[in-house]
Amino acid sequence: EIVLTQSPATLSLSPGERATLSCRASQSVSSYLAWYQQKPGQAPRLLIYDASNRATGIPARFSGSGSGTDFTLTISSLEPEDFAVYYCQQRSNWPQVTFGPGTKVDIK
Amino acid sequence: QVQLVESGGGVVQPGGSLRLSCAASGFTFSSYGMHWVRQAPGKGLEWVAFIRYDGSNKYYADSVKGRFTISRDNSKNTLYLQMNSLRAEDTAVYYCAKDGGIAVAVYYFDYWGQGTLVTVSS
Numbered sequence: 177e178i179v180l181t182q183s184p185a186t187l188s189l190s191p192g193e194r195a196t197l198s199c200r201a202s203q204s205v206s207s208y209l210a211w212y213q214q215k216p217g218q219a220p221r222l223l224i225y226d227a228s229n230r231a232t233g234i235p236a237r238f239s240g241s242g243s244g245t246d247f248t249l250t251i252s253s254l255e256p257e258d259f260a261v262y263y264c265q266q267r268s269n270w271p272q273v274t275f276g277p278g279t280k281v282d283i284k
Numbered sequence: 285q286v287q288l289v290e291s292g293g294g295v296v297q298p299g300g301s302l303r304l305s306c307a308a309s310g311f312t313f314s315s316y317g318m319h320w321v322r323q324a325p326g327k328g329l330e331w332v333a334f335i336r337y338d339g340s341n342k343y344y345a346d347s348v349k350g351r352f353t354i355s356r357d358n359s360k361n362t363l364y365l366q367m368n369s370l371r372a373e374d375t376a377v378y379y380c381a382k383d384g385g386i387a388v389a390v391y392y393f394d395y396w397g398q399g400t401l402v403t404v405s406s
Contacts, residue, residue, distance in 0.1 A: 210392045212329075219379055219396035220329065231384075231394060263329055267391035271343035275329040 178202055178266050180276035188284040195251040197279045199264035204244045208268040211240055211249045214278075215260045223262075224249065251281075259283050286310040286395040288380050293400030300370050300404070306363040306380030306397055314338070314358040317383035319393060320365050322376035322402075332378070333365065337387055348374075370404045377401050 179202040189195055199209065207227040212220040222231040224240035227247060237252040251258055264276040292304040306318070320332040333354040334343045342354050353366040363380050378400050381393035 212393075219398055220393070221396070222384070222392060222394045225384060225390075225392045225394075265329070265392070270389070270391040271331075271334050272345070273331045273391050275331070277328050 177272060178205060178269055178274055180264055180266060180274055182262075182264060182276040182279045184279060185277075186280045186282060188282055189254055190284045191254050191256055193254050195249075195254055195258070195281055197249040197251075197262055197281070199242075199247040199249070199276050201245045201247075201266060201268075205266040205268035207243050208266055209240075209242070209247050210265045210267070211238075212263045212265065213258075213260045214263065220263065254281070286382065288382065288395060288397035290378065290380055290397045290400040293378065293402045295403045295405060296370055297406050298371060298404055301366070301368045302370065302402060304365040304367065304378055304380075304400060304402070306365075308361045308363065308380075308382070311382070311395075313356075313361040315386050317385070317389040318354075318356060318363045319381045319383060319391075320352075320354060320363075321379045321381050321393065321396075322374075323379070323399070324373075324376045327376075330376075334383070334389065334391070335363070336389065367402070370402075372404050375402060375404050 181200045183198045211224040214220040228240045261278045287309045289307045335354045351369045355364045380397045382395040384392040384394040
């Protein structure tokens with residue numbers, strides 16, 4: 177099983193600040209990594225797939241980078257609606273896809 | 285617009301069974317693979333099962349293999365999850381999710397339902 181580790185567990189920032197979230201895989205997943213956003217009481221929403229491709233309707237302030245074992249989700253300038261939990265997910269060894277434990281971005 | 289609506293959750297005793305349904309609309313259901321993903325209370329996400337667009341291939345997480353069965357009825361645009369021999373650790377919100385690839389699965393989840401809560405408790 178490919179284990180994903182996310183850091184930090186919690187990120188406390190103010191609106192307008194830049195957020196940088198990390199996801200590390202226990203072995204290479206090439207570029208087969210996605211990012212999801214989940215708000216309380218809601219289903220997750222796909223933000224980024226294949227490491228750097230924005231999903232339909234996702235604002236340009238969200239960007240993804242990385243390959244192999246190290247990945248980053250960047251939110252260039254936090255909007256109030258961006259405070260949420262973010263999960264990474266790998267599909268390299270489908271069908272056994274796995275998710276990271278999540279990073280919570282909360283308001284400082 | 286794409287809509288996925290789950291139903292069938294509830295409280296069940298350990299060892300019991302439950303069948304979840306997911307009604308799909310707003311896209312050509314018969315052209316996409318579908319998944320179930322679950323989330324235990326206060327925890328992260330866990331992929332549970334996948335079914336190919338035509339139902340010809342099915343895959344399961346090791347944690348549910350032999351106990352859960354995924355199926356679909358393309359004439360009714362509906363996805364199912366039959367859950368048997370339920371355990372306390374199966375307690376979770378169960379989401380159905382559409383695969384992001386048409387015909388060929390990509391194992392990314394581009395649309396999700398609102399989820400249905402399954403509680404396994406005596």
